[in-house]
Amino acid sequence: MPHSHDTHQTMTHRYARQMILPELGPHGQERLRQASVLCVGAGGLGSPVLLYLAAAGIGRLGIVDDDRVEISNLQRQILFTESDIHRGKAEVAAQKLAQLNSQCQIDAHPMRLTAANALSLMADYDVIVDGTDTVASKGLLNEACVRLGKPLVHGAILGFHAQVSIFWGRHGPCYRCLYPHPPQGAVANCAEAGVMGAMAGMVGALQGLQALKMALGLAWCHTHGLDPLLGRLWVLDARTMNTRILTLTPQASCPVCAGDPDSVVLQDTPQVACTPREAQDVRGIDVAQARLCAPETLFLDVREAFEWRNGHIAGARHLPLGQLLAETHALEDLPLNAPIVAYCQHGIRSLTGAAHLQRLGYTNVHHLEGGFVRWL
Numbered sequence: 001m002p003h004s005h006d007t008h009q010t011m012t013h014r015y016a017r018q019m020i021l022p023e024l025g026p027h028g029q030e031r032l033r034q035a036s037v038l039c040v041g042a043g044g045l046g047s048p049v050l051l052y053l054a055a056a057g058i059g060r061l062g063i064v065d066d067d068r069v070e071i072s073n074l075q076r077q078i079l080f081t082e083s084d085i086h087r088g089k090a091e092v093a094a095q096k097l098a099q100l101n102s103q104c105q106i107d108a109h110p111m112r113l114t115a116a117n118a119l120s121l122m123a124d125y126d127v128i129v130d131g132t133d134t135v136a137s138k139g140l141l142n143e144a145c146v147r148l149g150k151p152l153v154h155g156a157i158l159g160f161h162a163q164v165s166i167f168w169g170r171h172g173p174c175y176r177c178l179y180p181h182p183p184q185g186a187v188a189n190c191a192e193a194g195v196m197g198a199m200a201g202m203v204g205a206l207q208g209l210q211a212l213k214m215a216l217g218l219a220w221c222h223t224h225g226l227d228p229l230l231g232r233l234w235v236l237d238a239r240t241m242n243t244r245i246l247t248l249t250p251q252a253s254c255p256v257c258a259g260d261p262d263s264v265v266l267q268d269t270p271q272v273a274c275t276p277r278e279a280q281d282v283r284g285i286d287v288a289q290a291r292l293c294a295p296e297t298l299f300l301d302v303r304e305a306f307e308w309r310n311g312h313i314a315g316a317r318h319l320p321l322g323q324l325l326a327e328t329h330a331l332e333d334l335p336l337n338a339p340i341v342a343y344c345q346h347g348i349r350s351l352t353g354a355a356h357l358q359r360l361g362y363t364n365v366h367h368l369e370g371g372f373v374r375w376l
C-alpha cells in the first residue's frame with residue numbers, strides 16, 4: 001500500500017520540478033491527475049510514452065498489447081529487462097508502471113487492437129497514443145479516433161527518419177488526410193527496416209509530451225502558450241539531425257474525416273501485399289545503373305503526395321503505392337514490356353510496387369535500391 005505517498009505534501013514534492021513551470025502549476029498537475037491516456041502498443045515507442053506519462057502523474061493509463069517480451073525487444077523497449085522474456089508485455093508494463101507511480105491507475109489490456117474491439121477499448125480514454133509499428137494498425141487507430149472524436153498522438157520511425165503529429169478529426173487533419181491510399185502492409189516496420197533504440201526513445205518521449213499537452217486540453221494549451229503538433233507534422237532525419245515541421249490541412253476529399261464520423265467503417269487490413277517470394281523475384285538496380293537507364297525508362301514514384309512534393313526524380317511519374325495496388329487501370333497506357341524503375345524513399349515500398357507490376361504482367365520492371373534518399 002502506498003501509505004505515505006498519497007499525502008498532498010508528498011504529491012506536491014513528487015511533481016515539484018514540473019509544477020514550478022508556469023505552463024503547468026498546481027492546476028495543470030490536477031488536470032493531469034484527472035486525465036486518462038490509452039497507449040496502443042507497449043514496444044519501442046510505447047515504453048518511453050508510458051514511463052513518462054506515469055512519472056508525470058497522469059491519473060489513468062491503459063496499455064494495449066498482446067505480444068510477449070522477446071530478447072530482440074530489449075535493444076529498444078526500455079520497459080523490459082531480461083527477466084521479463086516470454087512474459088506478456090501489457091502485464092509486465094503494468095507492473096513496472098505501478099512500481100514507478102503507485103498513484104497512477106493502470107489498466108492492462110493484453111489483446112490485439114481489432115476493428116471489433118477498437119471502439120470499446122478506446123471509448124473510456126481522453127487521449128490515444130499510437131505506439132504501433134504497422135500501417136494497418138495506424139489506419140485502424142485513426143478511423144476509430146475519428147469515429148470517437150478523440151485526439152491521436154501519432155509517431156512513426158523508418159530507419160533514421162521519424163515523424164510525430166497529432167491527428168484529431170474535429171480540430172485538424174487525420175492520418176488519412178496524409179495517407180489517403182494506405183499501402184497495405186507495404187511500409188516496413190522495425191523488423192524489416194531496422195531501428196536504433198534511441199530513435200524510439202526520442203520519438204516516444206516526444207509523443208509523451210504531446211499526450212501531456214492533450215491531457216491538459218486545447219484551451220489550456222492556448223492560454224499557456226503551449227502549441228501541440230495539431231495539424232503539423234514534425235519530421236526528423238536523424239542522420240543529419242535536420243528537423244522540419246510541415247503544415248497539414250484537413251483534406252475535403254479525405255475518405256475518413258471529411259464525412260459524418262458515425263459513418264466511418266472500421267476494417268482489419270490484411271498485412272501481406274508482397275510475399276517474401278515475390279520480393280525475391282524483383283530485380284533491384286543501384287543508383288549508378290539507374291542513371292544509365294535508356295531515356296524511355298519510366299521512373300515510377302510510389303511515394304505519398306507530400307513526399308513527391310518535397311522532391312522527386314526529374315521526369316518521373318507519380319503513383320502512390322496504395323493507388324497502384326488498388327487501381328488496376330492506373331497504368332494501362334503503358335505496354336507490358338515498358339522499362340519501369342519503381343522507386344520510393346528508401347527502397348522498401350518500391351519492392352512491393354515492383355512485385356505488383358510483375359504480377360500485373362509487366363516484364364521489364366526494376367526497383368531502385370536505397371530509394372530517392374540514395375539517389376540524392
Ligand SMILES: [Zn+2]
Nearest residue numbers: 174177254257
Ligand atoms: Zn482525414
